[in-house]
Amino acid sequence: MALDSKVPQGPLKDKWTDYKNHINLVNPANKRHIDVIVVGTGLAGGSASATLAELGYNVKSFAYQDSPRRAHSIAAQGGINAAKNYQGDGDSTYRLFYDTVKGGDYRSREANVYRLAEVSANIIDQCVAQGVPFARDYGGLLDNRSFGGVLVSRTFYAKGQTGQQLLLGAYSAMNRQIARGKIEMFNRHEMLDVVLVDGKARGIIARNLVTGEIERHAAHAVVIASGGYGNVYFLSTNAMGSNVTAGWKVHKKGAYFANPCYTQIHPTCIPRSGDYQSKLTLMSESLRNDGRIWVPKNLEDVKAIREGKLKPTQLTEDQRDYYLERRYPAFGNLVPRDVASRAAKERCDAGFGVNATGEAVYLDFAASFERYGSEQAKIQGITNPSAAKIKELGQEIVRAKYGNLFQMYEKIVDENPYETPMMIYPAVHYTMGGVWVDYNLMTTIPGCYAIGEANFSDHGANRLGASALMQGLADGYFVLPYTIGDYLSNDIRTGKISTDTPEFDAAEKEVSERIAFFVNNKGTHSVDYYHKKLGKIMWDKCGMSRNKEGLEEAIEEISALRKDFWENVIVPGTATEYNEQLAKAGRVADFLELGELFAKDAVVREESAGGHFREEHQTEDGEAKRMKEFQFVSAWEYKGEPKEAVLHKEALVYENIEVKERSYK
Ligand SMILES: Cc1cc2nc3c(=O)[nH]c(=O)nc-3n(C[C@H](O)[C@H](O)[C@H](O)COP(=O)(O)OP(=O)(O)OC[C@H]3O[C@@H](n4cnc5c(N)ncnc54)[C@H](O)[C@@H]3O)c2cc1C
Numbered sequence: 001m002a003l004d005s006k007v008p009q010g011p012l013k014d015k016w017t018d019y020k021n022h023i024n025l026v027n028p029a030n031k032r033h034i035d036v037i038v039v040g041t042g043l044a045g046g047s048a049s050a051t052l053a054e055l056g057y058n059v060k061s062f063a064y065q066d067s068p069r070r071a072h073s074i075a076a077q078g079g080i081n082a083a084k085n086y087q088g089d090g091d092s093t094y095r096l097f098y099d100t101v102k103g104g105d106y107r108s109r110e111a112n113v114y115r116l117a118e119v120s121a122n123i124i125d126q127c128v129a130q131g132v133p134f135a136r137d138y139g140g141l142l143d144n145r146s147f148g149g150v151l152v153s154r155t156f157y158a159k160g161q162t163g164q165q166l167l168l169g170a171y172s173a174m175n176r177q178i179a180r181g182k183i184e185m186f187n188r189h190e191m192l193d194v195v196l197v198d199g200k201a202r203g204i205i206a207r208n209l210v211t212g213e214i215e216r217h218a219a220h221a222v223v224i225a226s227g228g229y230g231n232v233y234f235l236s237t238n239a240m241g242s243n244v245t246a247g248w249k250v251h252k253k254g255a256y257f258a259n260p261c262y263t264q265i266h267p268t269c270i271p272r273s274g275d276y277q278s279k280l281t282l283m284s285e286s287l288r289n290d291g292r293i294w295v296p297k298n299l300e301d302v303k304a305i306r307e308g309k310l311k312p313t314q315l316t317e318d319q320r321d322y323y324l325e326r327r328y329p330a331f332g333n334l335v336p337r338d339v340a341s342r343a344a345k346e347r348c349d350a351g352f353g354v355n356a357t358g359e360a361v362y363l364d365f366a367a368s369f370e371r372y373g374s375e376q377a378k379i380q381g382i383t384n385p386s387a388a389k390i391k392e393l394g395q396e397i398v399r400a401k402y403g404n405l406f407q408m409y410e411k412i413v414d415e416n417p418y419e420t421p422m423m424i425y426p427a428v429h430y431t432m433g434g435v436w437v438d439y440n441l442m443t444t445i446p447g448c449y450a451i452g453e454a455n456f457s458d459h460g461a462n463r464l465g466a467s468a469l470m471q472g473l474a475d476g477y478f479v480l481p482y483t484i485g486d487y488l489s490n491d492i493r494t495g496k497i498s499t500d501t502p503e504f505d506a507a508e509k510e511v512s513e514r515i516a517f518f519v520n521n522k523g524t525h526s527v528d529y530y531h532k533k534l535g536k537i538m539w540d541k542c543g544m545s546r547n548k549e550g551l552e553e554a555i556e557e558i559s560a561l562r563k564d565f566w567e568n569v570i571v572p573g574t575a576t577e578y579n580e581q582l583a584k585a586g587r588v589a590d591f592l593e594l595g596e597l598f599a600k601d602a603v604v605r606e607e608s609a610g611g612h613f614r615e616e617h618q619t620e621d622g623e624a625k626r627m628k629e630f631q632f633v634s635a636w637e638y639k640g641e642p643k644e645a646v647l648h649k650e651a652l653v654y655e656n657i658e659v660k661e662r663s664y665k
Contacts, residue, residue: 003256003635003650006438007111012656013093016115019439020482024489031056034488035219035497037204039191039246041068041174043076043166043469044452045225047476050173053182055481057488060217061174061183062206064190064241064583069171072227072239073472076163077284077405079145079155080469082120087144091152093117098657100467103149103336104432104460105609106631106659107259109652111439112458119478120470124156126477130169133158145289147465149336149664155466160284160405166469170476189215190583192511194222194250194448195503201250201448202497203504205511209583212576214512216504218497220488221447223480224250225472228431228453230263232591232598233543234535236428237269237282243587244594247435247454255443256635256648258436258456260594261602264463265544265611266429267293267340270412271360278528280427281412283363284405285465288333290368290398291422293340294320295352295361305354312354312362312421323347331664338462338611339664341426345544348425355423364421369394426544430468432459432610433601436635436650440483441475444635447487451475456633461610518585519575523568527581530565531588534558534595542599547615548606554599559643562592596642601634604647628659 008019026034034057038049041063049061063071083096096117101108124142128134134156135143144153158165177183188209195203195218203218229244230236251257268283296302296312297319304310323343325332335343344361347353354360373394377385385393395418399406409417434457435443435450442449452472459467541554565588573579607630608617617627633650 001444001637001648003436003444003648004438005109005650006440007109008439012110012114015111016118023482023486026485026489026492028056030492032058033495034058034491035060036221036223036484037217037219038062038223038225039204040071040225040227040452040454041171042071042073042225042227042452042472043163043170044454044472044476045223046071046073046167046170046174047473048223048225048451048480049183050170050177051477051481052484053177053180054173056182059177059183060186060219062186062189062191062204064188064209066187068174068185068187069167071167072242073167073469074164075239075282076166076469077160077282078147078286079157079162079466080123080166080473081147081154081464081466082124082156082470083117083154084121084124085154086142087153089152091154095152096120096154099150100458100464101460101654101657103464104462106654107262107460107609107633107652108458109633109650110654110656114656115479116458116471116474119474122478123470123473127166127169127473130172132165132169134165135159145286146334147285148288148334148340149331149464150334151331155286157286160286160402163469166473170473191226191246192249192586193507194253194445195507196253196445197497197501197503200446203499205504205507207511207515210578212574212579214508214515216499216508218499218504220491220494220497221449221484223484224435224443224448224450224454225452225476226454228434229591229594230428230431232534232595233263233428233538234532235272235277235280235539237266237280238429240279243590245587245590247450248590248594250435250443250445250448250450252638254445254638255448255450256436256637257433257597258633258635259433259461259601260598260636261542261605261612262432262461262610263428263612264337264430264432265341265426266337267344267426268363268424269427269429270409271355271423271425272357281408282427282429283409283422283424284402285337287363287402287405287422288340290401291333291363291365292322292367293324293333293344293361293363293424294322295347295354297321299351302352302354306356306358312364313366313419321347321352328664335664336462336464341544341611342613344424344426359425360423361425362421363424365398365417366421368398372397426611428539430463432457432461432463433598436633440486441480442483442487449480449484451480461612514586515575515582518569518571518582519573521569521571523570525568525570527569527571527585527588530561530569531584531591533561534588534592537561538595538598542595542602544611545613545615546602548603551599551603555596555603555643558592558596558599562596565589565592593642597636597645600642600645601636604634605630
């Protein structure tokens with residue numbers, strides 16, 4: 001099948017408007033006869049469900065949590081971008097578009113990104129109208145902060161809980177439709193397969209996670225909004241339940257899977273403390289607005305700090321290496337995530353890591369305490385304030401901005417970050433890859449859509465901070481509701497889709513057999529045993545630093561691990577009760593296939609891009625060397641198993657921005 005991105009003709013800035021003016025619509029009376037399934041209730045799925053129901057479609061929404069409100073989106077801390085230019089600092093739709101394409105290493109589809117930048121401003125209006133309590137300045141106007149990879153302040157935020165507040169907005173909109181009967185909500189239900197009838201997506205097989213019952217659900221279209229698959233690495237900042245199953249099932253039924261090997265490695269996470277950890281915690285990128293990143297200049301000081309003989313606060317300014325400010329003076333601590341992650345790894349690999357594992361750098365707020373404190377002293381008319389008073393006043397300002405993040409850090413690390421610098425290290429955070437979609441957000445299966453983090457998205461090889469929430473809500477509130485109508489306009493005479501068909505029989509049988517296998521296989525190793533082993537291979541061989549040899553080993557090792565899993569896994573309990581291990585077994589089985597495709601994709605991409613560095617292809621100073629010949633989307637077609645997957649390429653054509661070497665100097 002030839003990949004057709006269906007990008008409309010015409011100038012970039014007019015594409016979306018012209019397209020909307022000419023696509024087919026479904027009239028309100030006909031919408032009442034059309035059903036749509038939405039898998040996922042995070043910001044992407046929640047906003048899509050609410051909007052489709054508001055438009056008049058009958059929506060069935062699915063989530064494996066006990067409430068839509070618990071989707072992983074709730075974890076998002078830092079903020080959401082929008083090209084409002086409220087700060088008057090030169091922002092515009094074009095600049096947001098430009099920053100996103102450049103930040104993604106010129107590996108995103110221009111037309112999608114421009115549309116994203118265009119609708120970004122509407123998202124803020126929509127959310128404010130819903131009552132989302134964005135931070136406001138002294139005069140009551142919406143406030144902004146800055147994020148990595150940009151030179152303007154365009155990030156809207158709600159303290160360190162932006163995702164939670166946005167999700168409550170989308171959830172309220174959903175609830176209104178649940179109350180009207182326009183959304184039927186299936187909590188604690190996990191989609192385990194998609195059903196195709198005459199080549200079109202016409203329903204799903206879901207498992208009721210509480211009773212174990214296998215259910216059939218039919219619809220005229222299926223939307224996958226199931227989030228990202230960072231947990232393929234075992235340790236990530238994602239919610240423990242985040243998984244690839246929904247996306248992987250549609251892939252196995254014919255949807256192409258794009259750019260699987262691009263993940264975002266976030267520079268500001270709490271470092272790993274040991275081998276028995278099951279989760280990593282993010283410290284929001286917003287902290288880089290006020291925190292300065294450094295390691296000691298001298299290895300003797302590093303050694304003394306590690307041995308507990310020296311405190312970081314005892315080092316003078318000239319004994320510290322603020323390496324981001326040194327290497328990238330224009331962007332300083334606000335370089336994009338991939339650049340900051342790489343630089344931290346480079347310093348730690350050179351022996352400058354400041355904790356016991358040697359994998360930590362400092363994020364220090366002392367300069368901000370002083371800067372804010374001096375300003376506050378002036379405002380409050382305090383003459384000759386003492387250093388302690390200045391620090392106290394400065395800390396109050398920092399507490400108001402990031403108090404919950406500081407509290408979270410202290411609870412996890414047991415150190416007070418107001419008194420000693422935080423320690424941070426890069427960790428897996430977001431998956432740029434996902435199900436391939438065209439301009440309509442439709443996969444290569446007709447009638448099957450993918451939105452939010454589940455699709456391969458608009459972010460190329462690296463996502464700029466605060467752009468995932470923007471993309472999820474753009475897809476759900478402002479893009480899909482238009483484009484899906486164009487497809488559904490052909491279904492106004494189709495009538496109800498039956499679940500009593502051979503296609504549903506076959507899909508249900510397959511799902512039931514797999515579940516029966518798990519509970520009946522009396523193996524020796526737990527599901528987590530395999531997940532952890534997979535994560536180690538992924539991090540060691542498919543993580544930030546990669547080489548051909550290691551990746552080829554990873555393919556073989558994952559393949560062997562998968563074989564072992566299917567022979568020796570043990571799942572306690574039964575299939576007719578609430579059984580977390582059983583649910584996880586299915587998810588890890590899919591990770592074991594995805595992991596192999598991931599490594600295969602990374603082998604093909606002989607490039608350094610985003611957070612991933614092919615050791616064969618990086619510049620002398622450890623930077624990513626941008627390679628024009630890799631400006632394509634890799635879209636994989638499933639052929640029986642990951643090793644056999646066939647690569648299709650979508651060439652990316654840059655007409656509207658000048659593609660330069662990616663420099664943040
Ligand atoms: C700690 C952290 C902080 C972040 N902070 C920011 C930030 O400040 N700004 C920003 O822009 N981005 C941020 N991100 C990224 C952002 O939060 C996510 O990319 C985004 O929320 C994903 O939204 P989503 O709707 O696509 O998926 P999710 O919110 O992950 O929702 C997935 C949904 O799918 C459901 N689901 C999954 N599989 C199935 C299945 N098989 N059957 C049924 N239901 C299923 C789940 O129940 C859930 O409802 C952060 C990410 C992390 C990890």
